[in-house]
Amino acid sequence: MAKTALQFRHNGRDVAIFVDGGVNLLLALRELIGDMTPKFGCGQGGCGACSVLIDGELHLSCLTLAETVAGRSVETLESMKDGPNLHPLQRAFADNFAAQCGYCTPGMLMAAKALLDRNPQPSRAEVVEAISGNICRCTGYEPIINAVLAASASRARA
Amino acid sequence: MTRHHGRGIASINYPIGMNLGGDPSQALVHSNPSGKFTVALSSIDLGQGMKSVTRQICAETLGVPVEDVYVDTADSDTGPHCMGSFASRGTHRVGNAVMAAAREARGVMMEAAAEELEVNAADLETDGRGNIHVKGAPHRSISTKDVAIAAQFKQGRTISGRGIFLVPLSDVDPETGEMSPATCYAHACLVAEVEVDDETGEVSMVRMDSAYELGRALNPRLVEQQLVGGAWMGVSHALYETTEPYYPNPAHGPRDFVDYLMPGPGNICPHDIAVLERPAADGPFGAKGPGEMCANPVLPAVANAIFNAVGVRIDELPITPEKVLRAIKAQGGARPQPRR
Numbered sequence: 001m002a003k004t005a006l007q008f009r010h011n012g013r014d015v016a017i018f019v020d021g022g023v024n025l026l027l028a029l030r031e032l033i034g035d036m037t038p039k040f041g042c043g044q045g046g047c048g049a050c051s052v053l054i055d056g057e058l059h060l061s062c063l064t065l066a067e068t069v070a071g072r073s074v075e076t077l078e079s080m081k082d083g084p085n086l087h088p089l090q091r092a093f094a095d096n097f098a099a100q101c102g103y104c105t106p107g108m109l110m111a112a113k114a115l116l117d118r119n120p121q122p123s124r125a126e127v128v129e130a131i132s133g134n135i136c137r138c139t140g141y142e143p144i145i146n147a148v149l150a151a152s153a154s155r156a157r158a
Numbered sequence: 159m160t161r162h163h164g165r166g167i168a169s170i171n172y173p174i175g176m177n178l179g180g181d182p183s184q185a186l187v188h189s190n191p192s193g194k195f196t197v198a199l200s201s202i203d204l205g206q207g208m209k210s211v212t213r214q215i216c217a218e219t220l221g222v223p224v225e226d227v228y229v230d231t232a233d234s235d236t237g238p239h240c241m242g243s244f245a246s247r248g249t250h251r252v253g254n255a256v257m258a259a260a261r262e263a264r265g266v267m268m269e270a271a272a273e274e275l276e277v278n279a280a281d282l283e284t285d286g287r288g289n290i291h292v293k294g295a296p297h298r299s300i301s302t303k304d305v306a307i308a309a310q311f312k313q314g315r316t317i318s319g320r321g322i323f324l325v326p327l328s329d330v331d332p333e334t335g336e337m338s339p340a341t342c343y344a345h346a347c348l349v350a351e352v353e354v355d356d357e358t359g360e361v362s363m364v365r366m367d368s369a370y371e372l373g374r375a376l377n378p379r380l381v382e383q384q385l386v387g388g389a390w391m392g393v394s395h396a397l398y399e400t401t402e403p404y405y406p407n408p409a410h411g412p413r414d415f416v417d418y419l420m421p422g423p424g425n426i427c428p429h430d431i432a433v434l435e436r437p438a439a440d441g442p443f444g445a446k447g448p449g450e451m452c453a454n455p456v457l458p459a460v461a462n463a464i465f466n467a468v469g470v471r472i473d474e475l476p477i478t479p480e481k482v483l484r485a486i487k488a489q490g491g492a493r494p495q496p497r498r
Contacts, residue, residue, distance in 0.1 A: 046414055097379055102205060128423045131423050142386050142390075142426055143386060145423060
C-alpha cells in the first residue's frame, strides 16, 4: 500500500514520517514516532487513555486520522518532561495520590492540561466536566479532581 | 414523580486472604555491595501500594533507611513463589514473608558487623540511618555499606534472608465441626445515603460515611487511597456494572467501555472515612489488609438505602433503574420507610 509523507510538530519538534492511509494518530505516535505516553485503552474513543492536544485542543488520538495533523502541533504527556522536574500537574497528581495503576494518568493529565490552559481557575464542576471522557478504574476520581484543583491553586500562588 | 431520600447501613467482618490453612507467599532479601538491600518477590503490585508497604516493612525490620531498600517484584520467573495479589492478602501474607526474610538477613548483617567491630552481635543495634553501633556507645559504629563490603569481599558471607508465611491449618472439632477459617479479620461499617427517583428508577449517591478497622495502617495515605477508590468500585458494583444484565440470557451485554457502565467523575459523592487501628496479632507490625474489603460494605448499604427510600428490596446486582422501577410498580408505588 502506498504510504503518505506526513509532517507535523510533535512536542515542539518537527517530525516527518510515512504513514499508511487510514492509520490513526495513536498508532503513528506510538509505533512510528516512538512516543509511548499516549496509551491504547479501547481504540474506539470510549476511555480517554490516548488523549493528546492538537493545536492546544483535547483530542482522542485513537479516533484521529494521522494524516489530519499535517502541519499542526501535537502535544502528548511527553511534553511535560523537563529533566528531573515535575510539571505542576504531575506534582499535584503525586501529592494527591491521583494515580494507582497509572494507565489512565497520561490521558487524565492531558485533559487537565487542556482545561487549565484555557481556564486556569476552574470550578470543581468544570474539572469534573473536563475529565468526564476519561475512565479511571482505581481512584474513584476524587483524588484526581482534588489534584487538578490543587495544581490550579498552586499556579494561582506562583 | 418524586425523588426519595434513603439511608442504609451495613457492617462487614472480613477475613484476610484465603482461608482454611496454607495461602503461602515467599520473599528473599539480600544486600548488595553498596549496602543497599533488594527484596525479591513475585507478588504483583497493581497500584495498591504493595511495593511501598513491603519496602517499609523490610527497612523497618532490617533497621535501615527506607531509601536503602529496593523491591524487585512481579516476575514469576525469577521471584520466589507467591499465591497472588487478591483477597486483601498482600500486606498480611507477603508482608509477613518479607519480615521473616529481613529478620534473617538482619541476623547475618549484625554478625558481619560484630566481626568488623570485634564485639558480640547481641551488643549491637541499628540506628535506622544506615549505621550499626555498640549499644550505649554510638562512636563504636560501622555503616551498613562498610558491613556489606566486608561481608562480600573479606568475610565471604551473604547478607541475605529467606521468608515464607504459611497460615497454620485449623483443627476441626470432630463433634461440632467448628474450626477457625481465618486467622485475621478486618471490619468495616458504612452508611450510604441515596436518592431514588420513582419515575425513572434511577439511584444517585448522596454521601457515604464509613469506619474501617484494618489493623495498623502501615502507610496511612495508601490506606486512604484504597478506601476512597474501593468505595467507588463498590458503588459501581451496586448500581452500574454487569457483563450480563439479563443473565442467563446474554442479550444486551456490553461489548466495550461505551456500553459497560461505570460511575464517572460526575456520579461520585462525598465520602467521610474514619480509620480505626487495632493491631493484628499475626500481622506484620500489626497490619491486616485494606484491599478487597473496601468495596464490600458499600453494596449492602446501598441496597438497604434504596429499601429505606422507596420500600423495595432488590437482591440482584447491579440495582439498575429497570429493576427499581419494576419493583416499585409491582408494589403499587414508592413506600418510603421510616428514618432511624
